[in-house]
Amino acid sequence: MKAANGKTIGVVGAGAMGHGVAQILAMAGHEVVLIDIDDKALKKAEEKIRWSLDKFAEKRRIRQEDADAAFSRIKTTTDHKTVASTLDLVIEATPESLELKKNLFTELDTLIPQHGILASNTSTLSITEMGKATTRPEKVAGMHFFNPPQLMTLVEVIKGDKTSPETVESLVTLANQLGKTPVVVRKDVRGFIVNRILGSVFNEAFWAVNREEVTREGVDASVKYSGGFPMGWFELADFVGLDIVYEVGKILHNAYGERLKPCTQIIEPLIKKGELGQKTGNGFYDWSKGRPRIPFSLLEEFDVDRSWAVAVNEAAWIIHDDAADPEDIDTGMKLGTYWPSGPCEYADRTGIDVIVQQLQALHKKYALEIYNVCPLLEDYVKKGWIGKTGERGFYK
Numbered sequence: 001m002k003a004a005n006g007k008t009i010g011v012v013g014a015g016a017m018g019h020g021v022a023q024i025l026a027m028a029g030h031e032v033v034l035i036d037i038d039d040k041a042l043k044k045a046e047e048k049i050r051w052s053l054d055k056f057a058e059k060r061r062i063r064q065e066d067a068d069a070a071f072s073r074i075k076t077t078t079d080h081k082t083v084a085s086t087l088d089l090v091i092e093a094t095p096e097s098l099e100l101k102k103n104l105f106t107e108l109d110t111l112i113p114q115h116g117i118l119a120s121n122t123s124t125l126s127i128t129e130m131g132k133a134t135t136r137p138e139k140v141a142g143m144h145f146f147n148p149p150q151l152m153t154l155v156e157v158i159k160g161d162k163t164s165p166e167t168v169e170s171l172v173t174l175a176n177q178l179g180k181t182p183v184v185v186r187k188d189v190r191g192f193i194v195n196r197i198l199g200s201v202f203n204e205a206f207w208a209v210n211r212e213e214v215t216r217e218g219v220d221a222s223v224k225y226s227g228g229f230p231m232g233w234f235e236l237a238d239f240v241g242l243d244i245v246y247e248v249g250k251i252l253h254n255a256y257g258e259r260l261k262p263c264t265q266i267i268e269p270l271i272k273k274g275e276l277g278q279k280t281g282n283g284f285y286d287w288s289k290g291r292p293r294i295p296f297s298l299l300e301e302f303d304v305d306r307s308w309a310v311a312v313n314e315a316a317w318i319i320h321d322d323a324a325d326p327e328d329i330d331t332g333m334k335l336g337t338y339w340p341s342g343p344c345e346y347a348d349r350t351g352i353d354v355i356v357q358q359l360q361a362l363h364k365k366y367a368l369e370i371y372n373v374c375p376l377l378e379d380y381v382k383k384g385w386i387g388k389t390g391e392r393g394f395y396k
């Protein structure tokens, strides 16, 4: 049965992301079928959803009866075949494997109604490839929620090569209806917006530590206390999970070459020891007693302008690739990672000419591809589009 104005939505994969996505869909009035191959995962998901809904009610963000109604809108099953024909939309949140996701979409394509949309919550994989595994590539798109979906407001909506504007529009509408802020990634570029820009700042800082120019505590103290970011880069990598940072790093390297070459030297030894960050209690830092203490006294060890410079450069490459607009890039970084400012608005405030000079000086010193100035920035400076003091910058 459909809820008023609602859709019946299947969420495949009831893990860290899937259970949260199912919950917010149900809170917005949709009938949800949460599907997993593992019965225990479904039981655990139900417990977590119940707990989270009660927390929302306890904090008076929703009424208890609405929490109960949302919970009752979620059904669970290990047998997707029996429910597939009722689904207007499927959002898959299975493990990050292209083979797995392609096989799943190939099968669902034969089972869901003709109008049904297949969306993937993948962090990095190709939406176009997933579309090719179906007979309806125009109805396949990315819908990338951030963790935890119940609290994070950003959703990246990703267009594959064949995704229709109607499909993008319908996922944008859904995201808005869930109370989220969607940003559209017009091209199926690896890392989309947020992971791609984060990848560049992680690499830059990790290589600097690897060269023993600065300590990781020095980087993190400077990023937090001088730069005003909520977490240092090493702390954030631990928080995300070093296995995920490592995998995303490899995918970005394959896609963008030397410019986004990850510093595997400092992550691999930790992964080999099973020290994956916060979730295992150890990573770059010891998390066994809670969040690591980053010494305030080191706040000048690292020049945070370097992080900004490579972030602005990568943002320029995203625009150069025609994958997203400055507004969406800035919104993505502010809502997806709580940056104090988006890279494009930062560049316009600082002066794009100043950023270009910083990148050129860093390139002269280290001869690394990451500091090679994006042609878009060079072009802007040539035209006098340097930001606030010029006619325009990233923004008019």
Ligand SMILES: NC(=O)c1ccc[n+]([C@@H]2O[C@H](COP(=O)([O-])OP(=O)(O)OC[C@H]3O[C@@H](n4cnc5c(N)ncnc54)[C@H](O)[C@@H]3O)[C@@H](O)[C@H]2O)c1
Residues within 6 Å of the ligand: 012, 013, 014, 015, 016, 017, 018, 035, 036, 037, 038, 041, 092, 093, 094, 095, 096, 097, 100, 104, 121, 122, 123, 124, 144, 145, 146, 147
């Ligand atoms: N965890 C994050 O921070 C995060 C953030 C954004 C996006 N993502 C992406 O979301 C997706 C899911 O990540 P996660 O962290 O929730 O994974 P997870 O490992 O916590 O959960 C995956 C679930 O999928 C189930 N599953 C495996 N194969 C299945 C199949 N064939 N059919 C149905 N269920 C199946 C597993 O039993 C498990 O419960 C990945 O693509 C990931 O890249 C993760």
